[in-house]
Amino acid sequence: MSPFAPSDKQAALVALAARLGRENFAPRAAQYDRDASFPFENYADLRAARLTALCVPERYGGLGADFTTYCLVSAELGRWCGATALTFNMHVSSTLWMGALADDLDMSAVERARHDRHRALHYRRIVEDGALYAQPFSEGGPAAAGRAPFGTLARRVEGGWRLTGRKIFASLAGAADYYGVLCTEDKPDATMADTLYLAVPSTAPGVAVEGEWDPLGMRGTVSRNLVFNDAFVADDAALMPPGVYHQAARRWPHMFLTLAPTYMGIAQAAYDFTVAYLRGEVSGVAVKRRMYPTKQIAVAQMFVMLEQTRALFLRAIGEARCDPSKEERLRAYAAQYTIMENANDLCRLAIRTCGGQAMLRSLPLERLYRDSRCGSLMLPWTAELCLDRLGRETLYEPGERDA
């Protein structure tokens, strides 16, 4: 189903996200932002609406949404609370990657049967126990950019693994029930192909949350550091079989596009705010300014930028699949770059257009502006690295070298 013409199921899920966002998440967003605290109440609502099982396949008791549907729902959540949408991404992507995405990848029959048993356990925890999963990958080195093996090591022991290492910027730190950790099997000459993807229980001995969390934006994500000190995880903790994450990163590149919908939602929110403000509909500053030609031109330019961004977003999420063509892969980088940079640009234009009263902390625009700045920093597809990949991959075919 094309994202340009959503199915009835997609439209219903987006409407559900819109209702929760407008009625519950938007009114709470300022408080979570001010306190840099995790939006637990929003997650109670998401659980009650079964949206935490959005991409859990129906045969495991979930809503069975695919990649495109997830992106549409996530963009709607981002319109109302960026931190909720971004953390929702970490959780839901975990379910999507071990589900529909893993189904597309090569595994032996034995591996696939074992993976089916493991994911049934993870899905049961989410559907029946309301568990939340995080994705702490970043370590402050080149690994999260896809340039080196992860420094967090997993040592094989009887019945499972023992993990030692440190992750930075772990969204949902202290809030998730399981941390989906990317780590490297501790063996001589390990490479990126030896990456393991293991769900570590947050309560396991040897797991600790540490460090301050007082950032510019996305404050409700509570992305503190995690330390693993010989923490034990059982064999069934695997979210993917050994080596399959590495395969996914090469063959299913759109898996890294799942952060972008949050910022598509923020871009929409900045535009929505500007229209309401200029029409005199924002409470507290109910002065109409829509009659000035300068404002009309400014909002017209914002609309053009928003629709350019959305067009690329919808096209790219509709093209997500295993082994995409070169053009589809390049377009995914272009979409990520455009959404992340334009979201911040639209917020900047919104503040300039609406004026001084609009950037007071009593209104949501300054939070949108701060939250939007974070999008370009998300590895492995930061704005810089998207340009880096585009520059190289447009000019070189795989394996090509200069003399």
Ligand SMILES: Cc1cc2nc3c(=O)[nH]c(=O)nc-3n(C[C@H](O)[C@H](O)[C@H](O)COP(=O)(O)OP(=O)(O)OC[C@H]3O[C@@H](n4cnc5c(N)ncnc54)[C@H](O)[C@@H]3O)c2cc1C
């Ligand atoms: C609000 C927020 C939430 C986050 N949540 C999570 C999370 O849940 N899980 C998670 O794993 N991470 C998370 N991150 C971390 C994020 O994905 C990045 O890892 C982090 O922002 C990188 O910070 P750094 O200072 O270590 O960047 P560096 O690695 O120092 O990179 C700085 C910049 O240099 C460029 N760069 C990096 N590596 C290379 C290279 N090899 N070649 C060329 N250029 C390069 C990139 O453009 C990058 O933006 C979050 C970040 C933020 C801001």
